[in-house]
Amino acid sequence: MLNCRDVGTNATEFLCGALPWRVNLQVVWHLIQCGNCRLAVIQVLTMLRALGRRPAKPASEEQIQAWLAALRHEHGPHDHDHSH
Numbered sequence: 001m002l003n004c005r006d007v008g009t010n011a012t013e014f015l016c017g018a019l020p021w022r023v024n025l026q027v028v029w030h031l032i033q034c035g036n037c038r039l040a041v042i043q044v045l046t047m048l049r050a051l052g053r054r055p056a057k058p059a060s061e062e063q064i065q066a067w068l069a070a071l072r073h074e075h076g077p078h079d080h081d082h083s084h
């Protein structure tokens with residue numbers, strides 16, 4: 001059984017049809033039971049559709065640095081997840 005974190009991690013691949021069928025079924029089963037994940041997946045789908053309608057342009061160096069800084073902040077030294 002997948003938990004909410006698993007579903008969030010696989011949301012984009014689920015929506016793109018890139019998951020193995022067994023994992024896909026587990027995601028569907030979880031979404032049937034979990035309204036929060038259902039809402040999150042709908043939000044990801046909305047974002048993917050919006051991005052698909054705009055022409056892609058490369059990220060600027062400033063955007064890349066901001067993303068890296070945000071990732072470093074989010075995964076700081078005291079934010080270790082040992083469940084993997």
